[in-house]
Amino acid sequence: MGKIEELQVINGEGYQLSKLEKVLGVARSKSVWPLPFATSCCGIEYMATVGSNYDLSRFGMEIMSFTPRNADLLIVAGTISKKLGPVLKQVYEQMSEPKWVLAVGACACSGGIFDTYSVLQGIDKIIPVDVYVPGCPPRPEQIIDGVMKIHELVKNEPLRRRYSDEYKHLLKTYNIDVNE
Amino acid sequence: MQSLSNRSKVVSNKPMTFLERMYLPVIFGGMWITFKHLFKKNVTLQYPEEQKVFAPVYRGQHVLKRDEQGRENCTACGLCAVACPAEAITMIAGERKKGDEDKYREEKYAEVYEINMLRCIFCGLCEEACPKEAIFLTDRIVPSQYEREDFIMGKDTLVEDMNNRIDISLRQMTGKRGEK
Amino acid sequence: MSDLNKNKINTPNLTSLSKETIDGDIATLNFGPTHPATHGIFQNIMKVDGDKILSSEQTVGYIHRAFEKLAERRPYNQITPITDRLNYCSSPINNMGWEMTVEKLIGAEIPKRVDYMRVIIMELSRIADHLVCNSVIGVDTGALSGFMYVFQEREKIYDIFEEVCGARLTTNIGRIGGFERDFSKGFHDKLKAFLANFPKAFEEFDSLLSRNRIFIDRTRDAGPIGAKRALEYGFTGPNLRAAGVDYDVRAMNPYSSYQDFDFIIPVGVKGDTYDRFMVRQEEIRQSLRIINQAYKNLPEGSYFAQNIPEFYLPPKEDVYNKMESLIYHFKIVMGEIPVPVGEVYHSVEGGNGELGFHLVSDGGRTPYRLQFRRPCFIYYQGYPEMITGQTISEAVLTLSSLNVIAGELDA
Amino acid sequence: MIIEKLILVIVIFAVSILAALYSTLLERKAAAWFQDRIGPNRTGFFSLLQPLADGVKMFIKEDGIPLNTDKWLFIIGPGIAMFTSLITSTVIPWGPDLEIFGSKVALQIAEFDMGILFIMGVLSISVYGIMIGAWASNNKYSLYGAIRASSQMISYELAMGLIAITIIMMTGSLSLRAIVESQHGMNWNIFYQPIGFVVFFICALAETNRAPFDLAECESELIGGYHTEYGSMKLGFYLFAEYVNMFISAAIISILFLGGYNFPGMDSFSGNILAIMCLGAFFTKIVLIIFIFMWIRWTIPRFRYDQLMHLGWKKLIPIALINLMITGIIIAFTKGWFN
């Protein structure tokens, strides 16, 4: 939770989220549409998460938007190689604010066992990641766990966070243009 | 081409019957199937509220075991680190000092023992490699986190708490010969 | 070296879509890398005239993970987890293929029980693999419920795997010389329940699609390939069998006691999507038959090979008590066991076809060279030929029915 | 009088929007039930706030317009889609007249003699929303979706129109209310025109871009189809328009074939009670039809584009024509025109 609190302090809004903001945050968190960027093994486990046994739709997340334009959450599941890195970055840039990133699995988080010349050692080298889910591949339970952490973030996020200097600075470190 | 195995059977050349040509009978048949599912009990496991019992041999978060007297089993031989395909284990060995006999079982112990949970692929090779029955994977899942640093688990999280011991006897017993 | 490839390499044309506008009749369609139909990451740049595909050009390697190089740096027992990630829909087959390769190299004699246990696990994972593929064909035609029904069954298979090895998908199941543990009670219960319930659920899925005229019309003549052409491309597995060639490694070079089992090899006629779908459906039934046979006749005995103490880890009690076991334990983990020098090719019938392991050993700690014959990689090159002249919808179906697994494709 | 109408307009628009909102929830729940799942269950009781949450999220999401798009058309597209789908609800007779404070209130915003023609006309405009938006977004997948959608609409409108003509012939009036009135009690057209009903139902599926005719947005091929480039509330309008369309289509199907607000045994009631019960019957029918729409969607695979055209032109239109001719002949005989 460290991240959120820090941001709020920086914004000067303190802990006083206005009531409206709170309601909007809750509403947002109930309707997080994911964009599954599933490349390999973790993608199969993501499918299992969507499947009947775990049913991600309980969180209102079964509407998968395969186009980045209307997605709220980028779920990166699987190995991202250096060749794929620019593609991932482009997808991230195409998403409209507010957007969150969930890195699922060891490969996406850190490269996992693939400490090799062709694999990106964690997607946080190219895009900012909000929640990491460990495991290779993570169980559906773990993915749901990560998703719920995202919900927690969404719920508590001030509406203006995306315009804060902090956030702009964060994107700048990743060389991502901030569109006003 | 002639048959290579003499036990092949063509499975896909059944022509459509008249009823199948009419679209609707088979469609109604399919709709009947889905309709039956309407009244089937759902199979969903509502994860955060309901938790599944994993198999006793499930490979989840690691634990560093202590023995009956509460001494750490690990002797810092480094086999687990060598056996790790992801190179996720880091340890620094230390000599046991006088007076520490009730803390560490062997003369050597691990001063630092860190597992990078983001790298770990939960393959279980460390557990197999350990000659001292010190490290075990357990049926707990590793939670997701907001920050990368939170995943480097040191001895404070890995070593079991004597007041809250983690039972792995089922895991050791499962699959032993004689059980049917 | 660097100037050698400079003139040959054309730059990646990821951005070709935005530059080229629709001009005349022919448009360029960028199909992938993140297109939902690719189920993994690869790219097809298609030239299309309306809905008709004139030509297509593939780019692969988006999740190239350097398996072969990695395998050269890892001791033999650490390669099993790597093979998991080749065809992740049927990891146990890869694991066991690799273990059998090493066993062939060291000349281990494997007990019959291990063979039968392996057959059960491998056929279960073949079912899981084919279920994913066929249900995804269903999804791509728009019938989503079948996918959901089938995934419930697949979840049960994963539960069974979990009882054996402790993981669901990337199993790291089995060890060189056998299994890490015997089948547990939980396994027996779950397998029995699965064998009893699966056929009904499966036939239900089958009746949702296989005789539905919309589905038949969609898949018939979608992405056909003839037997001769398929062989030239090096197709194996269900995709070759759909073209009418009954080549199956399990029958041709029986490994792991496959000669003991009675099963038929389903073949198709034209090698189109419907054939591939039906061949896989029938293979699931045959796999079930094999599992039933193997489980009924599961021999008593040891779950690991007794005659290779230098490769199979000794039990933990022995490590404490016996010097010899302790030495073996350390040597195995450190990877200091000398292996024979030689060259082995071993192949198993993976979920997608002949999964081969070409292992060159120089006696060292790690393989000198390990090459995987990855069926996906080889047959995916036939894809442009199969879809030329077809529509985009058919291209999507062809792709999903080929069951191209990105992990296996890119290595 | 004007105020009365205005209230009615607002009520009916609100009802259509609400119905569309909750059909999204119903769709998600129905999908879950068909697939042994639970579906959304974390947003209020029975997840009843789920559509609102979606709406709120869409409203406050950043509203980007991609580069290289035609900005104005990009904005107009979803607007047209929304407008056309809502405006069809004006001619639908929701029930018999209510009596409020002594004055009669017709449960229909605009009663004119050519209601069915109006609906057909508006329906054919509605594809412009898709066309314009997709064209403006400068994306090939969108364009494919739009082309598919428009040709599909044109093709299936023919068969739909032919069936509608059959009904008109039977009733002898173009007014929707007259059509409904003619099916008093249990005297529904479906019993006279079962083939017509099936054809009309299929066409309605195609007109609303529902599976198995959802080629305009089949995500396995065209990612999002015509709304690939849309985000935030503009996307919301498109998705919403689809559900409003579905609602209206269900209403029209029930008017033409299932007797609209008629229900068996309605003669034993009268006055406002009758009106309210009629309203209830009408909505029950609509919900049932919407549910069948969803049931179909989650069961059967979709057609390929050319097969869809074949089905439309080579099968449904001939069937509709034959149906029309036979109906015509029968009407001629029964009315005694040959004698």
Added chain:
Amino acid sequence: MSDFIFSHETVLERISNKFEGLIISSDISYNILTIEVKTSMTYELIKWLKDDSVLNLSFLTLIGGIHYPENKGKELGITYHVHGLESNYRLRIRTFVPIENPIVDSIVDIYVGANWLERETFDFFGIEFKGHPNLCRILNEDDMDYFPMRKEYHLEDATREDKDDRYFGR
């Protein structure tokens, strides 16, 4: 083909009868015959093996490279696995090329499936296949300037931060 016995000796004999001086050495390893052949004649051999009515080894299983840095003048090896589906006989053909001039004839016009296998071998080892229609990198990035599977190149990614090399003996 019925009276032909597919023993390793008969196969070897038939090949050496057809091609004089082609086979440099042969070896039977784990029941597969490996023949090392002259680089200039591999194309001919594979073509003949495919068309020959007796041997009929007409299925290409695998093409792979191998690198022996110590083997001066013959550093890079190319291995072909061919398989006769009717006879179920596998044959391994290997040829060596020097690392300075690693050129071998492409067999794409014999087996169309060899296309990507050759590209992969080029990508990994830098072996050039003469006559290949589109010899360029396939799995790696196009701007990579070395051939990663050669023994001298490192495996690890230099950007990995979370590892202390001291503990892994490398």
